[in-house]
Amino acid sequence: MFSKLAQNLQTQLKYSLDGLRDIKFKYKAKNCNYTTTDSIWHLNPWKDGYGNIIGVVIKVEDISKTQELELDLNRTKLILNQKSAVAKIGSWDYDVQSKSLHWTPVVNKIYGVSADYKPTLDTAYGFYLEGKFRTTIKKVIADAIHSGKPWNEKLQLKQLDGTIIWVNSIGRPKYCDAKCTRVIGTLQIITDTIEQKTTQSNLRSNEYPLFE
Known part of the structure; x- marks a missing residue:
C-alpha cells in the first residue's frame, strides 16, 4: 500500500504506527490517483484489546478554506520558530494592564x-548589567508605553550562570482605543557580531598606527 502513496503520507503513516496520535495534515490531490480534490487527513494508531498497535485509523474529509488557512498558518509558525531558533531570536509580549x-x-x-x-518585567530587567544597560532597557520600555516610541538597542546582560552576552533588543508598543495595551519585541544574541567588529577595529588600528 505504501508504495503507491506520496512520500509525505508514507512518513505520516509510519509515525502513527510508532504511536504518535492526532496527526493532521493536508493531502494534495495531485499526489493521489484516487481523488481530484485536496483533503484533510487525520491519523491515529489503531490498537487491539491488549494495547498493541495493529494499524492506523484514517479519517479523510474535504478541506475547507478555513482549515487550509489554519494549516498554512501553523506551517508558517513552525518555519518561523525554526528559523528563530537557528538565528537565536526570541520574541516576547508584555501586557500593560495585567x-x-x-x-x-x-x-x-x-x-x-x-x-x-x-518571567516578570522586573526580573527581566535584573538580567541587564547594572548601570547604563539596565537604565536603557527600563527607559525604552517606559517610553514605548507612555510616548509610543519604538526602540532598537544593543545591550549587555548577564545570564543566570554569570555569562555576559550582547543582545539586540527591538520593541514597539501596541495600541487599542488610542491607549498602549501591550509592548512586543524581539531579543537576539549578537555577541559574536560585536566581538568580530571589535577585532576588525583593533586590526585596522594596528595597521594604521598614529605616530606622535
Missing part, C-alpha cells in the same frame, strides 16, 4: 533560565 510578561523558549535560552521559568 503586567504579565510572556516569551518564547528561545528567550529562556538567551537568559539561561529553565523552560518553566516564569
Whole structure:
C-alpha cells in the first residue's frame, strides 16, 4: 500500500504506527490517483484489546478554506520558530494592564533560565548589567508605553550562570482605543557580531598606527 502513496503520507503513516496520535495534515490531490480534490487527513494508531498497535485509523474529509488557512498558518509558525531558533531570536509580549510578561523558549535560552521559568518585567530587567544597560532597557520600555516610541538597542546582560552576552533588543508598543495595551519585541544574541567588529577595529588600528 505504501508504495503507491506520496512520500509525505508514507512518513505520516509510519509515525502513527510508532504511536504518535492526532496527526493532521493536508493531502494534495495531485499526489493521489484516487481523488481530484485536496483533503484533510487525520491519523491515529489503531490498537487491539491488549494495547498493541495493529494499524492506523484514517479519517479523510474535504478541506475547507478555513482549515487550509489554519494549516498554512501553523506551517508558517513552525518555519518561523525554526528559523528563530537557528538565528537565536526570541520574541516576547508584555501586557500593560495585567503586567504579565510572556516569551518564547528561545528567550529562556538567551537568559539561561529553565523552560518553566516564569518571567516578570522586573526580573527581566535584573538580567541587564547594572548601570547604563539596565537604565536603557527600563527607559525604552517606559517610553514605548507612555510616548509610543519604538526602540532598537544593543545591550549587555548577564545570564543566570554569570555569562555576559550582547543582545539586540527591538520593541514597539501596541495600541487599542488610542491607549498602549501591550509592548512586543524581539531579543537576539549578537555577541559574536560585536566581538568580530571589535577585532576588525583593533586590526585596522594596528595597521594604521598614529605616530606622535
